[in-house]
Amino acid sequence: xxxxxxxxxxxxxxxxxxxxxxxxxxxxxxxxxxxxxxxxxxxxxxxxxxxxxxxxxxxxxxxxxxxxxxxxxxxxxxxxxxxxxxxxxxxxxxxxxxxxxxxxxxxxxxxxxxxxxxxxxxxxxxxxxxxxxxxxxxxxxxxxxxxxxxxxxxxxxxxxxxxxxxxxxxxxxxxxxxxxxxxxxxxxxxxxxxxxxxxxxxxxxxxxxxxxxxxxxxxxxxxxxxxxxxxxxxxxxxxxxxxxxxxxxxxxxxxxxxxxxxxxxxxxxxxxxxxxxxxxxxxxxxxxxxxxxxxxxxxxxxxxxxxxxxxxxxxxxxxxxxxxxxxxxxxxxxxxxxxxxxxxxxxxxxxxxxxxxxxxxxxxxxxxxxxxxxxxxxxxxxxxxxxxxxxxxxxxxxxxxxxx
Amino acid sequence: xxxxxxxxxxxxxxxxxxxxxxxxxxxxxxxxxxxxxxxxxxxxxxxxxxxxxxxxxxxxxxxxxxxxxxxxxxxxxxxxxxxxxxxxxxxxxxxxxxxxxxxxxxxxxxxxxxxxxxxxxxxxxxxxxxxxxxxxxxxxxxxxxxxxxxxxxxxxxxxxxxxxxxxxxxxxxxxxxxxxxxxxxxxxxxxxxxxxxxxxxxxxxxxxxxxxxxxxxxxxxxxxxxxxxxxxxxxxxxxxxxxxxxxxxxxxxxxxxxxxxxxxxxxxxxxxxxxxxxxxxxxxxxxxxxxxxxxxxxxxxxxxxxxxxxxxxxxxxxxxxxxxxxxxxxxxxxxxxxxxxxxxxxxxxxxxxxxxxxxxxxxxxxxxxxxxxxxxxxxxxxxxxxxxxxxxxxxxxxxxxxxx
Numbered sequence: 001x002x003x004x005x006x007x008x009x010x011x012x013x014x015x016x017x018x019x020x021x022x023x024x025x026x027x028x029x030x031x032x033x034x035x036x037x038x039x040x041x042x043x044x045x046x047x048x049x050x051x052x053x054x055x056x057x058x059x060x061x062x063x064x065x066x067x068x069x070x071x072x073x074x075x076x077x078x079x080x081x082x083x084x085x086x087x088x089x090x091x092x093x094x095x096x097x098x099x100x101x102x103x104x105x106x107x108x109x110x111x112x113x114x115x116x117x118x119x120x121x122x123x124x125x126x127x128x129x130x131x132x133x134x135x136x137x138x139x140x141x142x143x144x145x146x147x148x149x150x151x152x153x154x155x156x157x158x159x160x161x162x163x164x165x166x167x168x169x170x171x172x173x174x175x176x177x178x179x180x181x182x183x184x185x186x187x188x189x190x191x192x193x194x195x196x197x198x199x200x201x202x203x204x205x206x207x208x209x210x211x212x213x214x215x216x217x218x219x220x221x222x223x224x225x226x227x228x229x230x231x232x233x234x235x236x237x238x239x240x241x242x243x244x245x246x247x248x249x250x251x252x253x254x255x256x257x258x259x260x261x262x263x264x265x266x267x268x269x270x271x272x273x274x275x276x277x278x279x280x281x282x283x284x285x286x287x288x289x290x291x292x293x294x295x296x297x298x299x300x301x302x303x304x305x306x307x308x309x310x311x312x313x314x315x316x317x318x319x320x321x322x323x324x325x326x327x328x329x330x331x332x333x334x335x336x337x338x339x340x341x342x343x344x345x346x347x348x349x350x351x352x353x354x355x356x357x358x359x360x361x362x363x364x365x366x367x368x369x370x371x372x373x374x375x376x377x378x379x380x381x382x383x384x385x386x387x388x389x390x391x392x393x394x395x396x397x398x399x400x401x402x403x404x
Numbered sequence: 405x406x407x408x409x410x411x412x413x414x415x416x417x418x419x420x421x422x423x424x425x426x427x428x429x430x431x432x433x434x435x436x437x438x439x440x441x442x443x444x445x446x447x448x449x450x451x452x453x454x455x456x457x458x459x460x461x462x463x464x465x466x467x468x469x470x471x472x473x474x475x476x477x478x479x480x481x482x483x484x485x486x487x488x489x490x491x492x493x494x495x496x497x498x499x500x501x502x503x504x505x506x507x508x509x510x511x512x513x514x515x516x517x518x519x520x521x522x523x524x525x526x527x528x529x530x531x532x533x534x535x536x537x538x539x540x541x542x543x544x545x546x547x548x549x550x551x552x553x554x555x556x557x558x559x560x561x562x563x564x565x566x567x568x569x570x571x572x573x574x575x576x577x578x579x580x581x582x583x584x585x586x587x588x589x590x591x592x593x594x595x596x597x598x599x600x601x602x603x604x605x606x607x608x609x610x611x612x613x614x615x616x617x618x619x620x621x622x623x624x625x626x627x628x629x630x631x632x633x634x635x636x637x638x639x640x641x642x643x644x645x646x647x648x649x650x651x652x653x654x655x656x657x658x659x660x661x662x663x664x665x666x667x668x669x670x671x672x673x674x675x676x677x678x679x680x681x682x683x684x685x686x687x688x689x690x691x692x693x694x695x696x697x698x699x700x701x702x703x704x705x706x707x708x709x710x711x712x713x714x715x716x717x718x719x720x721x722x723x724x725x726x727x728x729x730x731x732x733x734x735x736x737x738x739x740x741x742x743x744x745x746x747x748x749x750x751x752x753x754x755x756x757x758x759x760x761x762x763x764x765x766x767x768x769x770x771x772x773x774x775x776x777x778x779x780x781x782x783x784x785x786x787x788x789x790x791x792x793x794x795x796x797x798x799x800x801x802x803x804x805x806x807x808x
Contacts, residue, residue, distance in 0.1 A: 056460040056484055076749060077488055077509055080460055082481020088555075105481055105511055108750070109786050132805070149748030151492075155807060160798055168792040172744040172785070176808045179798040186801035194805040340576040344553025345480060346512070381576070382513050383786055388572040394564055394583040397590035401536070401598040403559060404580045 032206035058217035072125040076107035097372040104380030115211030116142035133203040134187030137166035144175035157187040219250025232371035237350035238269035239302035241313035248316035267322035272297030282324035299349040351377030436610035462621035476529040480511035492746040501776040508784030519615030520546035537607040538591030541570030548579035561591040623654025636775035641754035642673035643706035645717035652720035671726035676701030686728035703753040755781030
């Protein structure tokens with residue numbers, strides 16, 4: 001048994017192959033690269049029962065991850081996040097089997113930890129000493145902290161409007177942090193220039209091939225947590241789209257291994273009404289998206305006007321008979337509050353959008369009665385204090401409690 | 405096999421016994437109550453291998469928890485937090501086997517989730533419809549959210565200086581929140597009055613007997629994660645002290661079950677120099693503490709001038725040959741920054757204090773070379789943005805990255 005069954009990387013556009021034992025970024029043709037494994041060989045040795053007794057983190061799936069030597073693993077205990085029943089909010093939308101995969105319960109408080117753990121581990125394995133990346137906040141925080149743990153220097157550029165706490169995370173990690181008075185696309189240009197100027201490793205979304213493998217573990221975990229019976233629908237808040245690409249990849253790999261059936265869940269890309277390039281492309285049945293001008297939403301993590309992997313997101317939707325749907329800010333913020341009040345979960349606005357989307361899709365009949373639905377919450381609400389209005393009385397010592 | 409082996413509650417001061425199927429608060433004599441289990445019966449049926457295949461949360465230990473009917477469990481997926489090697493920061497203090505139990509990776513971002521999960525579940529089982537509690541922030545947030553999930557109404561009173569994010573958590577849960585221009589002791593008096601005025605369930609620390617059982621699971625998990633070999637030293641940030649009381653109780657129960665040896669880890673109560681009543685009592689070899697006047701510390705969660713369970717904390721220290729130590733704010737904030745920079749973990753100031761304490765105790769020789777040491781981090785740093793100074797450049801789109 002090998003620790004990893006990685007064989008090579010390939011370009012999903014031009015099919016060119018690349019080695020996994022050298023640093024890779026984009027394909028020559030400009031496309032992101034995907035990682036391949038020897039699934040036929042792995043199938044002979046590896047069954048669901050192989051997982052018994054393994055650690056409760058994403059590294060339990062190390063055969064399907066790209067790190068070759070376990071000594072290179074950089075971990076903060078990420079993965080195996082809770083899959084929670086959401087019966088009370090589900091009842092308000094007529095969905096009897098509604099679950100939340102809660103990616104708030106993870107180091108750095110967001111699902112970005114998965115991509116960072118696997119991406120930084122592989123960067124360490126390949127000898128990277130310094131990386132740079134643009135971010136809407138959470139990814140930069142995660143990569144900065146995991147890079148610190150790995151002893152890798154990190155330079156991060158984020159919009160000035162990104163969640164403030166993510167600045168603190170970058171700063172305390174010792175990373176080099178710059179803010180930009182613009183969007184993540186502006187941050188991306190600054191990083192690209194710095195990469196050229198200084199020969200840094202470019203850790204931008206999908207410009208390095210391994211974060212997908214980290215995100216993929218959400219799909220592996222959902223399948224394992226449902227005892228290898230996949231749900232009917234998975235809803236995912238989609239900005240850069242790596243999560244939905246990763247989940248789709250995970251499910252295809254599990255089907256090829258024979259651990260789940262070939263009938264995959266319908267994948268739903270959920271976007272904000274103020275930034276919905278994937279939804280527009282899907283509605284027009286296109287295979288790639290156009291830059292969304294003047295994008296704006298309270299769900300900051302999905303404010304991505306044009307994703308490098310848009311064609312992979314759209315492929316995942318088309319191939320699974322999924323769909324794409326846009327949610328306005330007022331609806332997702334209301335949903336966020338209702339979930340806290342009914343379910344006791346303080347989730348992020350991006351995650352709340354997936355519940356709004358489930359509600360709409362049940363109303364329209366796209367989600368049918370009796371179907372099992374999973375909403376992905378990508379982060380903890382405690383990173384988004386500005387989404388909550390707090391107006392409460394202040395007492396002096398000795399005064400009586402004011403009770404509504 | 406029963407789901408829980410609870411038999412009754414008893415008073416550790418006057419030994420009076422109480423039933424577990426009725427709502428209980430303090431003993432008639434004013435002492436907190438402790439929960440008892442039929443360990444001799446349980447021992448016949450339950451071994452470490454019984455845990456194989458169970459869920460990765462604290463309910464895997466349900467035989468040693470007070471909830472009798474699994475239908476009453478109110479869960480957000482709490483427990484089985486990571487136990488992480490801390491080699492790089494350990495090297496700076498001459499401790500070769502330093503680990504962190506990271507309670508930031510849990511619903512609501514703090515270890516308070518454990519007490520709330522078990523306390524609220526048992527309150528639900530006993531038919532409680534409304535609870536009230538004072539808090540330094542994190543406990544109130546956790547109880548408010550778990551109560552929301554249980555459909556129980558919550559009234560929370562916290563100091564105006566408590567971490568701001570915990571106000572948001574209470575508010576979005578739909579709880580009734582009051583701030584007080586004072587300390588947690590002032591909040592406690594307001595709650596006590598409201599309990600008298602309105603006949604509410606008093607969920608104040610140790611005035612309800614079940615949060616200890618939730619906190620206890622930290623001790624159970626540490627033992628399981630080290631394969632039932634306990635460490636030499638466990639350091640705990642001590643405010644109300646429920647965590648250290650719970651860990652001590654867990655270790656005694658495991659020893660009685662024969663799952664670990666009788667030689668328990670030395671337990672260390674870590675306090676802030678600005679609020680160190682347990683340290684003072686321990687230095688004077690007393691069995692209880694005195695109210696600490698004008699307490700103040702950046703580690704807000706351990707700003708507890710007088711703990712109701714102080715005598716139980718001191719018993720745990722004396723019985724295990726442990727100690728108590730106070731850390732000044734400058735040291736613990738420096739430690740917090742060093743841990744982020746070297747280990748990639750953004751922990752809370754209370755947690756950082758335990759690392760400072762380990763450093764001091766190694767310097768003094770109290771921790772010996774080669775010993776295995778566990779520092780408890782009680783919460784995520786993302787709940788404490790004010791502990792980080794952020795001074796970073798802001799660029800306009802098209803400008804070049806400023807690189808240190």
